Amino acid sequence: MPPSRRPGPSSRLVAVDVARCLALLGILVNHLVGGMPSLLLWDVHAVLFATLVGVGAHLGTVGGRASSTVRAGVVRAGVLAVVGLALADLGTRAAIVLLTLAVVTLVATWAARRPTRTVLVAAAVLALVSPALARAGRAASSGPGLPDVGWSDLADPPHALATLLWATSYPAAVWPAFGLLGVAVARAFLPGDGRPPRPVSLALAGGALVLAGRVSSILVLAVTGRTALLDAEARAALEHSGLPDDADRLALVGPYLPSTPSLLVSGGLALLVLAAVCAVCRLPRVPTSPPARALADLGSMTLSAYTLHVLLLPPTERVLAAHPGLDPWWVYAAHVGLLAAVLLTWRRVLPRPLAPGPLEWLTRRAITAVSPRSGPTPDPRPARRRA
Template sequence: MAGVSVFERRSTRLVGVDVARCLALLGMIATHVAVARDPDGSLSTLQWIAGGRASALFAVLAGVSLAIISGRRTPVAGAARGRLSLAIVVRAVALVMIGLALAELGTGIAVILAYYGVLFVLALPFLGLGARALLVLAVAWACVLPVVSHVVRPLLPDRQFANPDLDQLAAPGRLAAELLLTGYYPALPWVAYVLLGLGLGRLDLTRPVIQARIAAAGLVVAAGTTVASGFLARRAGFTDVELDAVAGGMFGQTPTDDWSWLLLVAPHSTTPFDLLQTGGSAAAVLGLCLLVVGRLRAVAPDAERAVAIIFGAGTMTLTLYVLHVVLRETLVTPEDDQALLWHVVIVLWVGGLFVALRRRGPLEWLVGLVPDLLRGSRS
C-alpha cells in the first residue's frame, strides 16, 4: 500500500500501476468501513470483492515497484544494488515505526504498515533474480511457507489481537514473531506476494500482449484455486455453514490443531489456496489496469493524464492510508451511514489534487528524503 512509489521518477511511472494502487487503497478502505454482512447475514458485495484481495494487491504492487526501481527487466547489480538495498531498509524502518505509531490510535483497523516494512527487507535477497525464477519461486513460496508456519507457530509466543504498537518494542522477540508469522499480515508467508510482483515487474509491462497474459493467467489461477479449495475443503468435512462463517475473513492464519485448515481459501487465512487465489486476483487487476490505460492512451493520447488525476491517490498511498486511519478514528466513523462515501471522496480528491499540481504526497516526500539521498535520485 505504501509501496515504494516514492522512489519512482515521474518519467518512468506506469499509470496503470498507479490505477491498481488506487483500487487497492479503495478496497482496503471498503473493508475497514463498509459493513461485512448484509441484513440477511450474507456476505456483502464489497466484502466479497475486496476482503483479503485489497491488501494482497498492495503487497503484489510493492513487488512491482521494487522491480521498477531495481532495473525493471535487467536487475541492478554491484554498488548500485547495495545503495538501493540500504535505501529500502531505511524506508522499511520508517514504515514500521509509522505503523506502530498508528496502532496507538486504537481504531480497530488491522494496520498493515509495520508488516509491510518487514516485507521490503525480506524481499532484498531476491532483487537480482529474473522474471521466470521469481514467478516459479512465488508459487513455491505460497505452497510451502503456510505449511512451515503451521508447524512453527505453536512454538512461538501467543499473539495479541490488537495491532503491534510502540510498547512492543520492549519485547522484540514477541514483536518479531507477530510481524513474521503470528500477526494479521504475516510477513514471511506474504513474501509470496512480493515475489509475484517482482516477477511481473521484470516483464515488459508496456506490451499489451504481456498485460493480457498477466490478466488471463491471474484470472485462471484465482478461479482454479477457489474451485479446488471448495472441493477439497468439503471432502475434508467442512460444511457450507462453516465455509460461510470464515468467508468474511480470519485473523492472519488458521488454527494449528488440524491440517485440513490449510485447504481453505478464506480471506486472511494465509493458506496456500488463499495466497494463490489472492495473488492471482492481484495479477488480474494489474493486467486489466495496464490494458485499459494503454487502450485509452492509444485512442485518446490526452486521456492518460485525466486517468492519472482521477486515480491520483495511487501515487501517494502512504499519505492517504494514514489519513484514512486517522479519519476512521476522528472525523468519519463507521457509525456514519455515509462513512465509506466520505472516505472515498476525500482520498480521491486529495490524490487528484496532488497529481494535478505535480506534487508528491507529504509522507512520500518525508519518508523518501534519506532513501533518495542514498540512491542519488531526485524524484
Template sequence: MDDSSQPGSRRITGVDLARGVALIGMVATHVYPAFTDTGSDDPAVSPAFTLAAGRSAAAFAVLAGVALVLSTRRRAAAEARLSVFLRALGVGVIGLALAYADSGIAVILVYYALLFVLALPLLRASVPVLVTVAVLATTAVPAVSQAVRDDLPASDLSSPRFDDLAEPGHLLAKLTVSGVYPALAWLGYLCVGMAVAHADLRSRAVAVRLFAGGLLLAAVASGTSWLLLGPVGGSGRLGDPAVVSGVGSLPQGWFIDSGLYGTTPTDTAWWLAVDTPHSTTPFDLAHTTGTALALLGLALLIARVPLTRPIAALGAMTLTFYALHVVVMSTDVLPTDPTRSYVLQILVALAAATLWKATGRRGPAEAAVSVLPRAAHLLLHTQRPAVAAGRGTWPTGPRRTRQEGHHP
C-alpha cells in the same frame, strides 16, 4: 512505499491505477461491517467483504513487488538495496506510529517494511528464482506455520507499536508467522510482483496475459479449495465452533465466509484447504495472487481512459492516503452510516489526489520516506567524484579509472 519509477522518469499509469483501485477496496473493508445481519444465525456477508476482503491487501503486496523492481532497476545493486532498506525503515516508523490511533484497523505497514527487508537479497534475482521463492512461500510456508505456530508466543490482532520493540522475539514471530499479515508467506506476493516487473508492462499483450492468467489462477485455486472442502469432505473435519487466536470461539461458517485474521486454527491440517480471505493458506494465497494479477492486467488495459485518471492519481500516493484514512477512522468526524462515510472518504481522496498531482510533487508521506534514500544517494554520488579525482593523482590513475568504471 509505492514509487513505481525513478524520480523524473515516466510512471506506468496502469500500476498506479491498480494501486488506487486496491486502496478503494481496502477502505471499503475497513468501513463496512463483515456481515449485513449479525443478529441472524446465518448472516450474509456484506458486498464490500465479498468483493474486496483479502484481495485488496494482496494486490498491494503484489504491486509493491512491481514497484521494487521498477524503482531500483537503474541503480547499482548496493545502492538499490540501501535505498529499499531506508525506505522500509521509513514505512515501518509510520506504521508503528499509526498503531496508536484507535482506528480498529490492523495496520499493515510494519509487515510491509519487513517484506521489503526480506526482499533485499532478491532485488537482482532472475524471474525463475523469483517464481521459485513465490511457490515455496505460497505452498511450504503455510504448512510449516501450521505445524510450528502452537510452539510460538500467542499472537493477537493488535497492530505493532513502538512498545513492542522491547520484545523483539515476540514481535518478530508475529510479523513473520503468526500476525495478521505474516511476512514469510506474503513474500510470495512480493516475488510475483517482482517477476512481473521484468515483463514489458507497456505491452497490451502482456496486460492481456496478466488479466487472463490471473483470472485462471484465481478460479483454479478457489475451485480446488471447494473440491477439497465439499465433495472430498474436508469441511466436516474442521472444528465447529472454530477457535481463532485473538478472536476466540465462533461458528466455523463465520470465519469461512467473512475471513480469518492472518492464520488458520491449528486443530487440523484441513484448515489449509480453505481459501477464505486472510487465512494465508496455499489456496488463499494463490487465489488472491490471481486476482491481483488480473487487476493489474485490466488496469494496464484501461489506463488511458480519462475517467480513470483520478484513481491513478490516488494510486500514486497511497501511503499518504492510507495513513490519513487510519487517522480519520480513529476520530468522530465521519458519518456513522457506512455508505456515507465510505463515499465521503473516497470522493475527498480522489479530489485531493487529483489536485495534488497537478503540483508535480510526491505525496507528503511518500516524500517523507524518500528523505533518507535521497540523502544516501546524494552522499554516494558526491563522494565518488572526489575519490576518483584523488586517485587520478597516482601514477596508476588511468588504469584504476577504468576499473572504477565497473563499480557501482
C-alpha cells in the same frame, strides 16, 4: 512505497498507479463499510498492494535509477516500518498492514536483482511451506493475540516478532510470496524495456493461479475424505467469520486465510485486477484523461493517503458512536473526498520536490541521504607537464 510517476508516463506506469489507488479504495471499504462489500472484495485489495510492491521493485530497476538501489529499498522498508508501528499504536479498528509491507519490500528488493528462475522457485517454496510454518509458529506462541504490532508492543520483542511473522491478518512469514509474484509477473508482462504490457497474458496467468488454488484445495479434501470442510469454508465466507486454526484450514480457501490454496487464489485475483487496469489504460486517451490522472496521482501517494486515512479513524469512530444509524457509505465518501482534496491539492499546488506527497517526499529525502554522491571520475593518468 515506490515513488510517484514522472511527467508523461507510459500506460504501464499509469496502470500500476491506478491499481495502487484501487487497492487503497478497497482497504477503505474494508475499514469503513464492512459487511457484504468487504465479503465481495475478498482480500484482493490488500494482496494487490503486496503484489504491487514486487511490481514496483522490478520497474524501479529498469533504467538503473538511483531510487532502485538496495539502499533505497531498505530505506523504503524502514519508512514503512516506522509509520506502521506508529499507526498501530493508535488502536483503531484497522489492522495496519505497513509493517508486513516493509518485510515484503525487503524481499522484493532482493528478488528484483535475482534471476527469474530463482524468484519463481523462492515464491513456490514460500507458498508451499510458509502457511504450515506460520501455523506451527502460532501454536508455539504464548501471550494474547494482537491485531498488529506497534511501538508499545516492542517492549516484549519475542511476542512482537511472533505476532508479526505468524499471528496478524497479514503474516510476514507468508505475504512476501505476493511480492515475489509481483516481481515475476512484472518481468514477464510489464517489462518496461520498450515492449508494451501484455494484459491478456497477465489475465491468463491470474486465472491459472485461481484455478490451481481452487482445484488443489478440492483435490486435497477429496483425497483425504474431508469434503465436508467445504461447507464450513462456504459458511465462514458468507458469514464473514473465521475458521478454526487447525490443520484442516491449510487446505481451505478464504480471505486472509494463510493457506497455500488461498495464496494462489488471492494472488491470481490480484493479477486479474491488474490485467484489467492495464487493458483499460492501453485504450487511446485513457492514460491522459482527468479520471485516470487523478486516480494515478492518488496511487502514487498511497503511503500518505493510507496514513491520513488511519489518522482520521479515531474521530470517525467517535462520529459513528454518536450517530449509530449513519450510513457507512457516507463515511466512506467523506474519507475518500477528504483524502482526494488534501492530497491532490498538495500535488497540484506545491513545487515539484514536494509534490509526490509528504511521506513520499520524506522517503526520497532519506534515500538521497544514504545514497552515495556521484561526481566526475578523476583522470587516472598523471597530469601532463607543460612545455
